Structure formats: structure tokens, C-alpha cells
Amino acid sequence: MYEYQAKRVLARCGVAIPQGVVVHTADEARHVALPAVLKSQVLAGGRGKAGGVQVVNDTNQLLPAYQRIMATPIKGQLPQVILAEERLPIEREFYLSILIDRANQRLELLAHAQGGVEVEALDQGSFLRRAIDGNRVASLADELAATYQLPGRQAELATLLQQLLVAAQAQDATLLEINPLVLTATGALIAADCKLVVDDAARFRHPEWPAAQAEHNFVELNRAGSVATIANGAGLAMATVDAVEAAGLKPANFLDIGGGATSQQVLAAFQRLMEFPHLQAIVINIFAGITRSDEVARAIITARQRMAGLPPLFVRLEGTNAAEARELLAAEGLVLYPHLPAAIAAVARVVQRSDHE
Template structure:
């Protein structure tokens, strides 16, 4: 789950990181009211789940309330890399002496957390990494040990920040590590972390991605989930708890397990078709889940055939069969269905389905056979 900048800053603030004061605004009027409460000058910032806001005109400094109103009107509705701006963050302006970069994420190869810090902030870290890798100071943190004061200091000293920033940076980065771990984030990134002319270090931008698997221990995650960008099909699938990614083709894909679902998308492409989606009904999917999946696919007007590819492990064949029958009874599924069913209780599942087979519901013995059939039906 990606957070808006202001949500990230609110999360950071809860862990004691210094962030500028600000308020959310959904209209120019709200922006003006927020700016009058905060005190001028303010920065009007687009809240979108993508980078490059500044270059796209989504971040503007305002010295007076007319400017706040003007910038807010300009930025609301702006299209930034396909993301339409619907909310603003009005924030007290900060004077900047220096800009740094700081982040924590998982290093999957090391199976430890990786902290990165650079005196060259404010630009994309990928650019710094490519052009001047020595400018990034790194620390690998053992998740069983945590980030000690000593390790944090050595890491910060390796980044050659302004000496006036060192002590504050050590404190801030240790707090950032706690926000990262206790907040169950996949990524926390501050770019830039700034040093002001008065010698104060604080967070100027925040990028946070949370681990959706940790939702059970964070009540506040629900509010972030509501603001995730999804297309209509993805929203409907998400509401039903399905792992769905919209694609642009005509063959609806339903499979159990992310690997098999990806493989199904591969095979549909390889036999000359175009998948309409990736849909993983997951492990342990029951009849209701299968019915939900078919309903989501059925609502996609571009779907001309549906390929259900099930290899039962924890998912049981008879549940799949009952789900398909249940869905066919409950919903008028327009596109023909091609089913491939193997694995746990596949024989029972096939037996249940046998009396229901017709030109709108066919079974094929292998994944490739089923893909060819579905692609042919979609083209017919």
C-alpha cells in the first residue's frame, strides 16, 4: 500500500520525526483556509501516488492567499503521469540550506534491512546510484538486532553530511528505523531530508509503502487502503478480496496461486491470445471465492472467453466445481468458460461438473490445450 506524502509524514510524526506543519485540502477554498491557519508562506503540494510532482507543476510556493487559491486551482485536476490530483497538502514553507536522501527497505539478497543515506538529496536516488555510487552511504541492519546508536553514527558519518546535521541525523534515522519496522513498511524514504539555514534537520518529503500483510495489527491501515489508486475492475476485485491486475486483452484469466496465474497469462500470450487480466484466487479458495472471481471477470466488457486454470494444493477440486456451478446459477456469465482442473480432489471436481458441461463450459486436460481453446473462443 502506497501512502500519500501527508499520510507518510503523519506516520513519521507519530514516531517522533520532525515534520513541517500542514493540512489536507480538497478545494481551493480549503487550501486558503488551511494557509491562513498555518501562516504564510506555504507550499501547495499535489498528493499523488507517483514521483516527479515538482517537474509536472504539482508543487508551488505561495507567499499570499491569492497565490494559494491560484496554485490550488491549477494543481487540482492536474494529470501527473496518469494520476489525477484530487487532494492537496498545504504545508508551512521551509528554508533549505542542504538536501539529503534517506531510506530503509529490505535487501532481499542479504535478508536484512538496508539503510541508504546520501548528501546528494532532492534528485532521484537511482540517478545518484548510477552516476556516483560512492555518494550513497549504506548500512545493513540485522532485523534481530535493530539499528544501534553506534551503527547509525558510523553510517551517517560515511555520508559526509554537513557536520551541523550529524547528531540530528543520527537521532532522526534511528526514529525512522523504528517507524519502518514497527509501522510494517516495505519502504520508508525521505527525499529530501533538509538542513535549514538555522541548522535544523527535518523531513521535507515522505514516501512510504506499507505491507498489506500486516493490516491485522494496524487499525489505521484501513484509511490508507481507501486511498489506493485502482481502476474500476481492480476496485471491484479488491472489495471481494481478490488479487487482480487489469490488462488489456480479451481472455479473462482465473488461476490459483500467483505463480500459476502469471504462467497462465504467459501461456495465453504464447498461443496468440491477449489476457484481459491477472486474477489469483489464492490458496484455500472456496466456492464463494470462485463465484466472486467469475463475477468480477464477467463485469469486464472486453472479456470474450474465460480461462480457469486450477491446480489444487490447498484449493480443492470439488470447491472449484461447486463455485463455478454456483456462479453460473447466480450470475449470467456471458463469455464461454474453459476449465483446466488438476491436483487435490480434481477427480471429484470433474465428476461434479460433468453434467453441467456444454458449449459455454468446457474442460481441457492440459494448460496448453485449455489456453488454445480459450484463445480460439475469444477470437470466434
């Protein structure tokens, strides 16, 4: 989940989070209350060092900061929205997480007196690491108060641990991380950042979850575009968009699903594209290396079966297991084009025919 989605989960469980709003457009950005922290919403770490988190104190800085963040890729991902939050009066920063200990088949609490961007550099032996369940919350709160040097706040920490445990279990989380957990100048404990990783195998139990998000680079080019594109690798994705445009068609998007795309990522890409209202075709251009052509083919077939209103698909797959992919697609009546120009030519015929009907 994105940070803003994870924080909504925390808030529903009673955990204190900063006041904030999700900003979708430049016009919305102009109305953000200051001072504020603007945070890129991508499924990647290292946002602060990459320029994806900026503090804004002055109205004149607001729109430029928003534009910089929206234009800054972080590990190949561009944000579609940002989170604008109040600037907290930070006294201290702690680390706190609940994660699955697969080796011992249990949930584990991990805590440290130092939180923030450099937590990865801390000695692993310096962390408080304990098994956690509902029966251990009180005793763990004692240890956590000692770790954080917060005497007399055991009851408050016990409540926080119980809230996080409920959130992790209710969301089938493999990781719920608060970094940092901030102690403010007024003495409040606030989850300033949150990372929530859920077990996608449990998706059938969670219709409320947002659609699965591929770790991809997506750019909307034309909301009224008639041809969507999916490719793996930035170079191939750009070449696909250029080929669509060179054919006199209107590309709707740029979408790079990455070099190791899985069937889940391909399905997530289809879900993203279905948001465009005027699509007449989707061009899929995959060169399989780490990615397997047959896995992509199965995702394409699943998408056709599950998604009503999916426009015609024009598929070019090469590389690993391409022969098996060809057989799978042929069995479903789908053509696998030998190269991109052939696929684009077929798209042009369909779109032009539709334009004249």
C-alpha cells in the first residue's frame, strides 16, 4: 500500500497520524496549509534522499515543490499523487515494526530508540526483537518504554502495540513499519511514516484493498487517448509509444512494468489502463528475459476473462518461453504478432475502422 493508504488503516485502529491531505493536482497543491511536508507516494524506499520529501514553509515554494516531486522518479517510479502533511514539532524519532518471523511462524516486534532515514545502518544486535501476541503486549510495553527511555508511559505504549497488532492481523500484513514514530515537543507519539506490506495471497478476504499495484513507471500522456501501451523496460516502452504516435494514433500512456514483470504486475497494469475512458486498443510489447513470456500470456488471458469491456489486445512477445506463450494465446483466439510494426499496423486498422463507424 501507499503511505497514505497505510495511514488510513492506522487511523481506523486508533493510532495517531499527522493531519494531512492527498493532493492530486497542482490546483489542489495551491490550497495546502503551511508549513507542510510534501511526500511522494510511490511503492519504494529512499524517498527523502531521492528528493521525494520536501518541507515547505512559504506559499511561493508550494507549487514548485509539488512540481519537482511529481517529476522526480524514485527507483523508476513516478508519483501519481503526493501526501501533504502538517510539519510536526519533532523532539525524538523511534523505530517500531511488526513483521512475520517465518522461521518461527510467529509475529515479531522490532524496535529501536533511533528512527529515521539511517535506521538501516544501525547494528542489528541493538534492536529490541521479541515475539508478539495479545498476551504479551503488557510486558512488551515495559521493555519498549525502557528502550525508548519513556518512563511512566507503559500504558500508552501498550495501547499503541495493541492497535498495531490489530491492524497487522486484520490486514494480513507481512510487515507493518512505523519509521519514524515521532515524540513531539508536546509529548505526543505520532506515526510520522508508515509502510504496510500485505500478503497478496489473502486478497480474496479483502475486497476493500486497493487494486494490486505493479512496481512500474506509469505516465498519463493523453486522457482522451485511444491506444494504451504496456512494455517492459523504459527504452522499449518509449519505442512503443513512439510507434503508436508515428502511425497517426493517440497514445494514452507510457507504462514500463519492469524487467522482471510477474503475472500479478501485468494484471495490475491492465487495471490501471481501464481507467482511460476512450481506449480502443492496448498494445503489449514484451521482450522476456527474467520475465517469462508464458507467464505474461497467462496474465493476458486472465485479464480477458475477468475484465468486462477490455478493448482488443495486440500482443508482441519475444524471449523466454515465447513458443509456449504463442500456443496459450492461440488457444484463446489471440494473435501473437511477430514484431511491433505488425502489431501497430493491426491496431491502426481497428482504430481507423472504429473512427469511421
